[in-house]
Amino acid sequence: MNLTNNSCNSVQPLVNRRSVLQGMSCGFGWLAFGDLASRLQATESRASHFPAKAKHVILLCMRGGPSHVDTLDYKPQLTKDDGKPGRRPGSQLLGSPWKFSQHGESGLWLSELLPNIAKHADRLCVLNAMQTDVPAHPQAFLRLHTGTSRFVRPSLGAWTLYGLGSENENLPGFVTLTPPSGFGGAQNYGAAFLPASNQATRIGSDNQRLSSGMIPNLKRSQTIDSQREELDLLQQFNRAQLEHSTSSSAKHAPEIEGLIESFELGFRMQAELPRVFNLDDETEATKSLYGINNRATEDFGKKCLLARRLVEAGVRFVEVTHGNWDQHFNLRTALENNCQSVDLPAAGLIADLHARNLLDETLVIWSGEFGRTPHAQGGNGRDHNNSAFSCWMAGGGTKGGFNYGQSDEYGYEAIAGATSIHDWHATILRLLGIDHEQLTFRYAGRDFRLTDVYGQVIEDIIA
Numbered sequence: 128m129n130l131t132n133n134s135c136n137s138v139q140p141l142v143n144r145r146s147v148l149q150g151m152s153c154g155f156g157w158l159a160f161g162d163l164a165s166r167l168q169a170t171e172s173r174a175s176h177f178p179a180k181a182k183h184v185i186l187l188c189m190r191g192g193p194s195h196v197d198t199l200d201y202k203p204q205l206t207k208d209d210g211k212p213g214r215r216p217g218s219q220l221l222g223s224p225w226k227f228s229q230h231g232e233s234g235l236w237l238s239e240l241l242p243n244i245a246k247h248a249d250r251l252c253v254l255n256a257m258q259t260d261v262p263a264h265p266q267a268f269l270r271l272h273t274g275t276s277r278f279v280r281p282s283l284g285a286w287t288l289y290g291l292g293s294e295n296e297n298l299p300g301f302v303t304l305t306p307p308s309g310f311g312g313a314q315n316y317g318a319a320f321l322p323a324s325n326q327a328t329r330i331g332s333d334n335q336r337l338s339s340g341m342i343p344n345l346k347r348s349q350t351i352d353s354q355r356e357e358l359d360l361l362q363q364f365n366r367a368q369l370e371h372s373t374s375s376s377a378k379h380a381p382e383i384e385g386l387i388e389s390f391e392l393g394f395r396m397q398a399e400l401p402r403v404f405n406l407d408d409e410t411e412a413t414k415s416l417y418g419i420n421n422r423a424t425e426d427f428g429k430k431c432l433l434a435r436r437l438v439e440a441g442v443r444f445v446e447v448t449h450g451n452w453d454q455h456f457n458l459r460t461a462l463e464n465n466c467q468s469v470d471l472p473a474a475g476l477i478a479d480l481h482a483r484n485l486l487d488e489t490l491v492i493w494s495g496e497f498g499r500t501p502h503a504q505g506g507n508g509r510d511h512n513n514s515a516f517s518c519w520m521a522g523g524g525t526k527g528g529f530n531y532g533q534s535d536e537y538g539y540e541a542i543a544g545a546t547s548i549h550d551w552h553a554t555i556l557r558l559l560g561i562d563h564e565q566l567t568f569r570y571a572g573r574d575f576r577l578t579d580v581y582g583q584v585i586e587d588i589i590a
Contacts, residue, residue: 128184130348136463139258147162151538172291173493176561177562179558180490180525180589181489181524182294182489183286183438183442183444184284184440184444184445184489184492185445185476185489185490186444186447186494187447187449187473187494188271188430188448188494188497189318189452189465189492190307190448190451190495190496191264191452191495191500192495193497193498193516195517196473196509197240198239199255200515201227202501202538203535205220205501207222209222210394213502215500215502217354217504218502222460224226224459225240226238231304231499233255235309235528236530240462247474247477248528250522251527252520252521252526252527252530254517254518254520255515256515256532256533256534256541256544257551258548259394261513262511262513263511264496266497267511268311268315270496270548271494271495272310273313274283274314274577276481279317280575281319282318282327282446283577284303284316285318285321285327286379286566287556287561290559292443293441295399296395296443297400298399298400298437298456299397300325301326301328301445302330302442303329303448304434304448305331305332305337305448306327306332306333307448313326313329316329320571323386323388324388337426337429337433362391365387367388371384381566392504397433399440403436403437404433413479416478416479417472417475417479419432421471424467424469424472427447427469428475430449430472431447434447435476439483441586453548455505461477470540471508479522480522487522488520490520490522491516491518491522493520497511498515499512499516501522501539515540519523524589524590525558527578532546547581551585552578553585559569563577
């Protein structure tokens, strides 16, 4: 495992993962192996290329494509020209039904749809010139997560974990909460050709309330000792298969390595994960901060609070998905409901991280896969727009109260500071202390990286 095949120039362990997993004999004792595996994993919490601004990432993913011109990108000319012909033949411009106003000392323009997030305007870094290649959900969603929609590639979270390693051997380094089964499915949080241990642990699925999406079978009726004996036998077969695969063909060895590691991680998680998932020890004030006492915000509030607890426990990358932002019609009601669901919890997350001195080391990102058209669709909706959309970041070394990039007077296209998904990925990695050009993995005879041969770091947004 490497960053340009030398792990950020860090000291290499004397024994690699495959030799450890393959060489264990039954007489070694799996409790001893568990300790060795943990220490081996700990050695993989690696140094970065640059001094890191952030240690963790929380990605709040708004699946479906939120309307930037109704939330983050103020377009007074669009309101003024409401009803006039749009750029698409036969279309009419649709001014935002919601008012924008300036907030904080920075005077950042934000929609009245996001009143609680607006209270943190001076901590927000808003990117208003995001672009992606395709205005179709599956392709754009995959591109947001992996940098491409044409090939199976590792996800942003997997690259992050591969590059920096884990901070807690008893928890996954990458967790995704209620991701979609469509829109590329597991590819959005998969490891592809990276070691399988870098893929995410999935909790629940899209549009599923968190209370029904916990990891099944985490608690078992067996004692720890009997579970250990059962797992030892299973791992004996797995190690034999690994040895056979390695001696005959290495084609399936990474998958078997990942299987062995996932079983061991699952065993270790039994002690710590239930504690992290138990929100009962949070104060009522904290629960209220996230909106957990309100039906409209309860579910996303729990997910955001859990994201904070996971980061606090050492998880490197957490993604929280909120779906149904695809307002082709019924914009006023549907978008208002969506914003109401996420506004208070997201604001609570920022406030809570700040209060715990975690915001400076945690990069919080709010984004969808693309934006919406300034013209109407079906009279009261908006179509997909990949030529301009917005996201915001907070903490993690970004400039607060800062607006980067600009779309045209209506919000159709980026005209200044255009930011591709490769640029976005390169910047996220840079904030984590990683040079996106140096984070590579050799596969099928070539070096791969998250940003392929593209990507420019947006230096202007880095504090």
